[in-house]
Amino acid sequence: MSETAVAPSTDAPAAELLQLADIQDASAGGKAYGLSRLVTMGLTVPPAFVIRGARIDAHPDELQSAWQALGDKPVAVRSSALGEDSADDSFAGQYDTVLNVTGLSELHAAINACVASLDSQRAKDYVQRSGDEARYMNVVVQQMVDAAVAGVVFTADPVSARRDLLVIDAVAGLGEALVSGEATPDHFVVNTSGTVDEHALTGDQPLLTDAQIAQIAREARQAETHEGQPLDLEWAIDADGQLFWLQARPITTLPADLNEFDTPLPRPDDVLTISNVSEMMPGAVSPLTGSLTGWSIDYGLQHMQVTVGARESISPEWQVTAWGFGHLFLNLTGNIVMSAGVLGSTPEQTAQTLCGRPVPELKALPSQPKWRQLINTVKLLHYALSAPKVVDKFDDEVAAFEIAPKQTAQALVRELQDKASFYEHAMAVHIQSSALSGFLSAIVENMVAAKSNAATAQEQAEAMRLLAGASGVESADMVVQLDKLMDHLATVPDAQQYFCEANPGDALSWVQSAPAVSEAFSNFLAQHGHRGYRELCMRDPAWREDPIPLIQSMQAGTRARIGGADTHSASHQPIDTQQLSRGLRWILPKAHNAVRRREHTKSHLVTVAHHFKIAFQQLGQLMFAEDILPDADLVYFFAFDELPDVVASPSAANTALAEKRREALAFQQRFEFPEISVGASQPLGAPKVSSDDGKILGRPASNGVVEGTARVAHTLAEAAALQPGEILVTPITDIGWTPYFSMIAGLVTDLGSAVSHGAVIAREYGLPCVVNSRVGTKVIQSGDRVRLDGNSGLVEIIPAPT
DSSP, rough: OOOOOOOOOSOOOEEEEEGGGOOOOOGGHHHHHHHHHHTTOOOOOOOOOEEEEEOTTTOTTOOOOOHHHEEEEEEOEEETTTTTTOOOOTTTTOOEEEEESSSHHHHHHHHHHHGGGGOHHHHHHHHHHHHHOOOOOOOOEEEEEOOEEEEESSSSSSSTTTTTOEEEEEEETTTHHHHHOOSSEEEEEEEEOOOOOEEOOOOSOOOOOOOHHHHHHHHHHHHHHHHHEEEEEEEEETOOOEEEEEEEOOOTTSSSTTTTTTOOSSTTOOEEEEETTTHHOOSOOOHHHIIIIIHHHHHHHHHHHHHHSSSSSSOOOOOOOEEEEEEEEEEHHTTTTHHHHTTOOOHHHHHHHHOOOOOOOOOOOOOOOOHHHHHHHHHHHHHTHHHHHHHHHHHHHHHHOOOOOOOSSSHHHHHHHHHHHHHHHHHHHHHHHHHHHHHHHHHHHHHHTSSSSSSOOOHHHHHHHHHHHOOHHHHHHHHHHHHHHHHHHHHHHHHHHISSSOOHHHHHHHOOOOOOOTHHHHHHHHHHTOOOOTTTTTOOOTTTOOOOOHHHHHHHHHHHTTTOOOOOOOOOOOOOOSSSOHHHHHHHHHHHHHHHHEEEEHHHHHHHHHHHHHHHHHHHHHHHHHHHHHTGGGGGGOOGHHHHHHHHHHOOHHHHHHHHHHHHHHHHHHHOSEEEEEESSOOOOOOOOOSSSSSSEEEEEEOEEEEEEEEOOHHHHHHHTTTTOEEEEEEEEOOGGGGGGGGSEEESSSSSOOSSSHHHHHHHHHEEEEHHHHHHOOOOOTEEEEEETTTTEEEEOOOOOO
16 A cells, blocks of 8 residues: 555645545545555445545535434544555554544544644654654544454564464454553464464453454455555454454565565475574575575585486576575475485485484485486486595685676676676585585495494494594684684683683784784684684675684683683594404595595685675675665675666665665574474474473484583574583584584584584584484573483483482
8 A cells, every 4th residue: 555646745735525435545644545445455344434634623514414424323533644554654543533423513523633633742753753744634534333343453473574474463342442552352373374373362262253363364365465565454343243444554664575585395295404504504594695505505406416317407496495584494305306316315315314314204206217217326426426526626616716806886796697606516516525425424324234224323323433533624623723722822821811801802802913822813714714603694704804703702712721621622533443344444434535525615615605705795885885775784685686786776765675674684583493394384483392301312423421511502692601511502503613612511403413513523522412402402491400412312401409
């Protein structure tokens, strides 16, 4: 219900009386225009008329006849000021409404009251806050509904900003008690299929029947579709069960559509997971990151499938990943295209590799003919075994890659367009390298479990112990260097005062200037500064650009060392190969090489992403300098393929859209999702988990048993509170968390598998680790005493003594 047809004016028109059918634009105010639109939609609206340009004691001559035409029933007299209930401002409650008006003299007085409220102090305060100009008053006179129940319906949830949910609030009698806050309503949340997802009742029985809820939801969504935007509507149901619509206004407080960039699923019952992908990209991502990094992941996985013959060609539509509610998911069904196309690969193996456990919901796809599977299997072996040669070539490609800085935004956008395909290529190389590592790691586990159909927890733990013997793993070597740096800091006399006890900004300044540590810190950033939290996110800076998160973790680790706490150092437990079978002695070195190569290509991939991060930072600054955007950060809130048009044709509409999308990201970040979803994943409601027995069973990822105090941390900011010797419980870890590994006693993650980042680094440190606990952060609380068994995957809360 846009008001673009009539611009607000301070000049009131001559007072005139209009029927709802006569109102063609918003010159009669948003409320009156909304009612006229409801009539146009074919919805039932109580009879009404409107006085446009109403004045005190100067009412239209036809007022009496129009009032009498409404019938011998009480009427409601409502303000409808110009600009009220518009797409920008609601003015809800700022102007007067008079109910149950029964006589002509009362009608005149009610109209005067509404006109006078235009100059009320509360209305003036609202106008001053909103910055809008003065409005003139229009008045709606509408037949009252003898309401048995009344209320409001929002076609989008105004709290969560979810447009796939519709919210109905209902009270007995007139709806004004709800609007004024005098009555607590029955509350219903309805999804797009018409099912009530949740409800909260004020009495023993609901005020609305299922049929009434369905009718309100159906007609409200009809109105939303007609207007092309989310609406806030008032309704009433009379004693005979007739539904009437009383008001319609745009919801003015919503951000951009949280599902604007959702990708359609190739099949409606595809199985999605947040495992694996949440390690590299936890939380919601900006449109720029989703459209560039998210798509590149899908491209790399499709590239693998096409190379081995499991897929005919790379589709421009997302096939192996998904993007919903701003979050990235792996499409497990899209991934098992491989098992349908090659011999020896099964959906169960795919689920175990990506999720660390079986996924019963994942069903096999129709298999290709056996002869084709045989050919594809040969291609798959060639694909995996040629990874070392591809990686060697990739080393030279990354060394030569650059995104040249430019003087104008338009030139830099062209440069980024030209180089975007290399990001896709880098992702494809990393996936090829990872495929060989996963292939050989699976062989090791299968050989360890040679006498059983599936590896037991103990056999899984033994396989992880053997795989942990790989030395020279780049991500682990980085942690070794960081450990040495913190060990050295703990010996510097001034470190306690100027580093450990300082705020992070001052600590950074000190470590950059103190002769005893500045060179070592600079060398560390020179080698590893391209890494960081959410390191493939275009908007999140790397350590080199923003070292503060790294400094915070270093402060915690250094404090622990100075305090004499036991800390860990990354090390490799020697493996007595003579005790292994001949097959394991042959395959294990190759598996170790593959692990090193996978982490090497991951670092290269992050290097390529870092080039793009720096370029997008420059692009944002250029767009700000050229008055294309009011602040440089908004560059991240356009999809990559939108940028050329945004730069070529700057507009206020583009800016407004980006700002709304930035608001949307804050809402999207609040959502959590189930590990496994059939069909498009939906955000979880309040967690419903049980810890009656205090036991959680996950996947063992690093041997050892430890008891200690739990520290639950969902973010790096929460992790800064870690104390030495605590057991870290977190949804997932990426490279940004590794500085804390030297001071924790063990690790529990909700998600992940044996090759997850946390599992790999925990094994390097010799820390007991359980991944894929699924509910660890929901059942365990900071301060709980827990026993973590990295051999069996069992995490147990130890009851406090009574």
